[in-house]
Amino acid sequence: MSVTAQCPRPESRALRENHPVMGADWGPFNVIDTAKQDWARGWAALKKFTEREAHARVPYEHKEGAYPLGQWVAEQRRAYGAGQLAGLRARRLEKLGMVWSLADERFQKNLEAAKAYYDQHWTLCAPRTETALDKPVRQWLSNLRRPGALDDHPEWKTAPEAVDKDWNPSWPADWQRHYAALRERVRDEDGPADVLPGFTVHGMDSCRS
Known part of the structure; x- marks a missing residue:
C-alpha cells in the first residue's frame, strides 16, 4: 500500500493560523515584533502627554489611561544612560522634549533664576530666603558652595561663575553685596564719584562695608 503526500491547499492557510494547535506550528512564519510595537505604544502615549502638558517630565507613577507611561519613560532614561538607546528612537524622544537627566534640568532652571536675580541685584551673594522666578536662589547657591558639591558634575562648575x-567669594557675602551695589552705582561716572553715607541701593546703604 502506497502513501501519497499531498501539499496543503492555499485556502487552508487561514484555518492553520487560527487553529490553536496548528497556529503554534505556523508561528515561526508569522512573527510579530512585539518589542517594536510596545515601544511605539509608549512613544504615542508620551506624545499625547506632551501635547496636553507641554513638557515631557512624566512622574514615575503616572499612567496615560491604563498605560504606565511614567515607568516607560524611566526605562528609556535608563537605557539611554546605559548606551542602549540611540539613533532614531533617541531623536524621536528628544523632539517630544525628552529630558535625559532630571538633575541637569533642575540645574538649568535654577541657573536661569540665578541669572534673573543677578540682573536685578548685580551679585549672586543673595541674602537669606531670597528667591527669583519662584526658585529659592539663595538656598540653591548655598548648596553649590558646599565643599565637593560640584565634584560629580564638572560641567556645572563654570556656569555660576559665567554669571558672577x-x-x-572667600570674603563675607554681605560685604560683596554692598560692593556690588556701590560698583553699579558709580559705573557710569566719568571720574571720582561722591557717594555719601545713607545712599541706599536695594535697601542697603552702599557706603556700609
Whole structure:
C-alpha cells in the first residue's frame, strides 16, 4: 500500500493560523515584533502627554489611561544612560522634549533664576530666603558652595561663575553685596564719584562695608 503526500491547499492557510494547535506550528512564519510595537505604544502615549502638558517630565507613577507611561519613560532614561538607546528612537524622544537627566534640568532652571536675580541685584551673594522666578536662589547657591558639591558634575562648575565671577567669594557675602551695589552705582561716572553715607541701593546703604 502506497502513501501519497499531498501539499496543503492555499485556502487552508487561514484555518492553520487560527487553529490553536496548528497556529503554534505556523508561528515561526508569522512573527510579530512585539518589542517594536510596545515601544511605539509608549512613544504615542508620551506624545499625547506632551501635547496636553507641554513638557515631557512624566512622574514615575503616572499612567496615560491604563498605560504606565511614567515607568516607560524611566526605562528609556535608563537605557539611554546605559548606551542602549540611540539613533532614531533617541531623536524621536528628544523632539517630544525628552529630558535625559532630571538633575541637569533642575540645574538649568535654577541657573536661569540665578541669572534673573543677578540682573536685578548685580551679585549672586543673595541674602537669606531670597528667591527669583519662584526658585529659592539663595538656598540653591548655598548648596553649590558646599565643599565637593560640584565634584560629580564638572560641567556645572563654570556656569555660576559665567554669571558672577565672585559668586562664591572667600570674603563675607554681605560685604560683596554692598560692593556690588556701590560698583553699579558709580559705573557710569566719568571720574571720582561722591557717594555719601545713607545712599541706599536695594535697601542697603552702599557706603556700609
